[in-house]
Amino acid sequence: MFKKILIANRGEIALRIIRACKELGIATVAIFSEADKNSLHVRFADESVCIGPAKSQDSYLDPKRIISATEVTNAEAIHPGYGFLAENSVFAEICESSDIKFIGPSSEMIRLMGDKALAKKTMQEAKIPVIPGSDGMIESLEKALSISHEISFPVMIKAAYGGGGKGMRIVKDEDGLKKAMEIAKMEAESAFGNSAIYLEKFITNSRHIEFQILGDNFGNIIHLGERDCTIQRRHQKLLEESPSPVVNKDLRKKMGMVAIKAAKSVGYQSAGTVEFLLDEDGNFYFMEMNTRIQVEHPVTEEITGIDLVKEQIRLAYGEKLSFCQKDISLKGHAIECRINAEDPQNDFRPCPGSITNFHVPGGPGIRVDTHAYAGYIIPPFYDSMIAKLIAHGKTREEAILKARRALDEFIIEGVETTIGFHKKILSHNSFISGQFNTSLVEQILKEKSK
Numbered sequence: 001m002f003k004k005i006l007i008a009n010r011g012e013i014a015l016r017i018i019r020a021c022k023e024l025g026i027a028t029v030a031i032f033s034e035a036d037k038n039s040l041h042v043r044f045a046d047e048s049v050c051i052g053p054a055k056s057q058d059s060y061l062d063p064k065r066i067i068s069a070t071e072v073t074n075a076e077a078i079h080p081g082y083g084f085l086a087e088n089s090v091f092a093e094i095c096e097s098s099d100i101k102f103i104g105p106s107s108e109m110i111r112l113m114g115d116k117a118l119a120k121k122t123m124q125e126a127k128i129p130v131i132p133g134s135d136g137m138i139e140s141l142e143k144a145l146s147i148s149h150e151i152s153f154p155v156m157i158k159a160a161y162g163g164g165g166k167g168m169r170i171v172k173d174e175d176g177l178k179k180a181m182e183i184a185k186m187e188a189e190s191a192f193g194n195s196a197i198y199l200e201k202f203i204t205n206s207r208h209i210e211f212q213i214l215g216d217n218f219g220n221i222i223h224l225g226e227r228d229c230t231i232q233r234r235h236q237k238l239l240e241e242s243p244s245p246v247v248n249k250d251l252r253k254k255m256g257m258v259a260i261k262a263a264k265s266v267g268y269q270s271a272g273t274v275e276f277l278l279d280e281d282g283n284f285y286f287m288e289m290n291t292r293i294q295v296e297h298p299v300t301e302e303i304t305g306i307d308l309v310k311e312q313i314r315l316a317y318g319e320k321l322s323f324c325q326k327d328i329s330l331k332g333h334a335i336e337c338r339i340n341a342e343d344p345q346n347d348f349r350p351c352p353g354s355i356t357n358f359h360v361p362g363g364p365g366i367r368v369d370t371h372a373y374a375g376y377i378i379p380p381f382y383d384s385m386i387a388k389l390i391a392h393g394k395t396r397e398e399a400i401l402k403a404r405r406a407l408d409e410f411i412i413e414g415v416e417t418t419i420g421f422h423k424k425i426l427s428h429n430s431f432i433s434g435q436f437n438t439s440l441v442e443q444i445l446k447e448k449s450k
Contacts, residue, residue, distance in 0.1 A: 001317055002026050002077045002101070006070045007045070009081030010060060011371045012388065013293070014041035017079050020309040029073045031066060033059035035379040040371045047073055054381045060084045063091045070100055077101035077316065083383065086292040087114050103316040105270045105291050112266060113289045117160045117198040123286045126265035128258060131277060131285040133200035141178050144199055148177060151201045157181055159188035160196035165235030167191060170202050203285070205437045207278040208232065209244055210290075211259035212300045214311055215268045216321045223256040224304050225330045227296055229275075231425060233348065233441045238418070239425055240296035241335045242303050245396060245434030246278070255284055262286060271297075271312040295338070295388070298369060302334035302392040332392055333399040335426075337407065339370075339387040341378050343416035351416040352380035361409035365392040365402050368410075378415060386417070396434070400426055424448075 005021055006029040007014045021028045030045030035054035042048045049069040052059035080086035092107035113119045117136045124130050132151045137160055138144045148155045157180050159167025167188035169180035189195040208229045215221040228244035229237045259274035273290040297308045342348040358374040370387035393399035404426050410419055424444055430436040
């Protein structure tokens with residue numbers, strides 16, 4: 001096993017990886033920007049290296065600084081977490097050429113799946129159902145108009161190298177297409193350094209269902225059930241649960257086998273996620289594949305009892321999967337609430353600042369992944385998520401009740417948070433019944449404004 005791993009990330013995911021490494025007997029190196037010098041991942045790692053100023057492009061997004069820190073500390077491998085350089089094929093390639101193990105798939109695999117348009121084409125060739133749309137990138141308004149009329153409005157403009165809701169625009173008619181393309185291109189260039197976009201049919205009243213997969217170097221690939229990530233705002237997830245309330249045993253088996261087929265079609269190795277859109281008629285379509293650990297991985301851990309970060313590290317070291325598909329069973333139900341330092345009363349505006357009081361909920365079935373504490377100063381330079389609250393119950397109903405109770409116990413003072421908004425989601429009749437789609441958050445906001 002690796003003797004030392006450098007964690008090329010920050011916040012709760014850096015802490016999560018440190019914990020997994022400690023339980024595997026692996027020494028850890030934390031990197032941090034000047035803004036994160038008092039962060040818990042710096043305190044709990046065995047070693048730490050400051051790699052630059054607060055701005056991410058001068059620290060967490062600078063491959064040279066990260067590689068230098070790895071070499072100086074004699075770390076053998078780099079765990080990228082999620083975000084930042086986790087799905088950057090150039091960074092993975094630099095690691096490979098520097099004889100440093102990148103804990104994730106190969107740079108070639110990241111490049112293939114990172115290009116959303118190319119990934120879609122690859123899935124089509126493998127006979128995986130995909131959302132109707134362009135075969136590749138859209139370079140002209142005329143081409144976009146032609147395809148939009150062919151598949152019919154509404155359509156979705158997407159960044160080819162994107163994620164996290166950036167570079168995405170819904171277009172309802174011909175008049176809005178040009179402006180949407182221009183905005184999507186600018187957002188994509190700003191967020192991902194590449195303005196390439198592609199176009200898909202926008203499926204109304206859909207559910208966002210993703211399957212967690214694990215693949216080793218011996219051709220073995222399994223799935224660990226699905227996560228329902230339908231509750232989103234501006235294409236960014238707020239709440240996830242597993243299993244999905246609309247996926248029955250037969251549909252799970254069918255979608256799971258397609259997810260495995262998709263991963264096998266590209267020879268996937270490591271932990272990853274195959275994402276689908278599920279329509280009202282039960283038809284599902286490949287959307288994208290994420291080549292990293294996901295923010296919402298804890299709900300899968302809670303219902304399967306499998307530590308995904310440990311498995312990811314073992315697979316990177318070259319170990320064979322220690323279980324097969326028939327060994328995987330889903331026990332109970334888990335819900336994750338992403339607690340962000342944002343003000344729901346003011347269009348979810350980020351609220352950096354000092355946390356004056358901080359109390360984490362507990363009790364049976366409650367897990368909180370966080371890097372925050374009383375006195376912690378939330379910097380304005382990074383993502384606003386400060387905690388993940390995960391509730392696990394024997395049934396969905398019990399998980400909902402546990403999550404509500406835990407949210408009531410969660411105290412964060414000094415900054416605005418989304419705790420109150422999560423309470424509204426968990427108490428909404430549509431959520432309780434399990435009959436909701438990607439428009440639920442907007443529906444709750446409209447009800448609140450009346």
